[in-house]
Amino acid sequence: MPPLVDLHEDISLYYVTQGAGLRFGVADFGIDLEGRHCDIPKYERSNTRLVFAAIAPLTPTISPKRVERLTSLYGAPFGGYRVRAPLSAALEHITVYRNLFRMHGDRLFPVRTLWDLERVERGQGIGLLLALEGAEPLEDVEDLELLYDLGLRSLQLTWNFDNRYGASCMSRKDYGLTGDGEELIALCNRLGVIVDLAHASKRTTLEVIEASRLPVIVSHANFRTVRDHPRNVDDEQLEALNRNRGVVGVTFIPPTISDHPSVEALADHIVYACERFGPQLVAIGTDYFGLLNMVEPRGLEEVSRIGNLWRELERRGLGEREIRMIAYENAMRVIRENAARWRLSSLAST
Numbered sequence: 001m002p003p004l005v006d007l008h009e010d011i012s013l014y015y016v017t018q019g020a021g022l023r024f025g026v027a028d029f030g031i032d033l034e035g036r037h038c039d040i041p042k043y044e045r046s047n048t049r050l051v052f053a054a055i056a057p058l059t060p061t062i063s064p065k066r067v068e069r070l071t072s073l074y075g076a077p078f079g080g081y082r083v084r085a086p087l088s089a090a091l092e093h094i095t096v097y098r099n100l101f102r103m104h105g106d107r108l109f110p111v112r113t114l115w116d117l118e119r120v121e122r123g124q125g126i127g128l129l130l131a132l133e134g135a136e137p138l139e140d141v142e143d144l145e146l147l148y149d150l151g152l153r154s155l156q157l158t159w160n161f162d163n164r165y166g167a168s169c170m171s172r173k174d175y176g177l178t179g180d181g182e183e184l185i186a187l188c189n190r191l192g193v194i195v196d197l198a199h200a201s202k203r204t205t206l207e208v209i210e211a212s213r214l215p216v217i218v219s220h221a222n223f224r225t226v227r228d229h230p231r232n233v234d235d236e237q238l239e240a241l242n243r244n245r246g247v248v249g250v251t252f253i254p255p256t257i258s259d260h261p262s263v264e265a266l267a268d269h270i271v272y273a274c275e276r277f278g279p280q281l282v283a284i285g286t287d288y289f290g291l292l293n294m295v296e297p298r299g300l301e302e303v304s305r306i307g308n309l310w311r312e313l314e315r316r317g318l319g320e321r322e323i324r325m326i327a328y329e330n331a332m333r334v335i336r337e338n339a340a341r342w343r344l345s346s347l348a349s350t
């Protein structure tokens with residue numbers, strides 16, 4: 001089993017919302033809860049080394065307009081989420097991760113230094129890298145430094161809402177990256193905060209790649225040519241990403257895969273990208289806890305079944321080396337390039 005980097009998982013959202021929209025209840029992360037997509041024992045069984053621990057500062061609410069838009073996107077009854085007091089919300093998510101480190105310090109550890117990355121390489125526990133999903137908590141570009149000092153190491157510019165930094169994949173008027181957004185990307189590059197273009201609009205994606213001096217990620221998305229879905233990226237975006245030496249984490253979100261989501265259908269996406277662009281572009285970003293009210297792809301019901309994906313890729317002609325790149329090496333390559341700038345404090349970065 002190759003080591004795995006999962007570029008996107010909403011662990012704190014699961015706890016903050018008490019498991020809303022997920023069939024399994026809330027229980028300690030250290031037990032092997034039946035039916036739960038991910039927990040420490042399942043991470044250990046799947047050889048998961050590093051997880052991008054998302055901070056999704058969303059407030060569940062009732063709003064017919066929002067429910068309609070999000071339900072049409074995901075094809076499943078989706079709650080009416082909105083962004084309200086996002087900095088406070090983000091602080092609660094960070095608190096959840098801090099408590100997980102406190103409760104499971106022998107098996108989970110925060111990834112914010114080069115030394116932590118070495119621990120990932122040695123496979124001593126499961127590293128969690130804090131990743132903000134949507135830049136709304138940043139009231140000012142410089143607020144990124146405060147969150148950096150709390151351990152943030154990746155920034156996804158938008159969720160499904162437009163914000164002052166960039167337009168989202170659900171934008172009704174794709175204005176791309178704003179002036180503040182450009183400043184924010186420059187600061188991310190200075191600090192080594194990994195820029196994430198999942199949920200970004202096409203124009204935002206292309207303009208961020210143009211602006212970034214470091215490789216970026218699209219942490220959780222699939223490919224438009226295989227499945228035309230607003231959350232997926234098209235070939236022009238993929239070409240730009242390839243030039244940037246970035247990666248896309250193929251995702252398990254069912255409507256982005258196919259009408260009949262399964263391990264085979266997900267392999268179709270991976271094989272397409274490998275043949276058209278090369279295996280160096282592909283990584284994994286499950287988004288398991290984001291599958292609210294959705295049925296998991298057949299054969300990938302929980303992370304400990306990830307071996308089914310490796311076997312399917314092998315059956316489709318991919319070699320051991322390519323599978324290891326997709327599972328681990330490609331993501332680590334982008335992380336390492338950004339991490340070369342990591343300092344203990346944002347004050348020490350130049």
Ligand SMILES: [Zn+2]
Pocket residue numbers: 133198199220287290
């Ligand atoms: Zn997402």
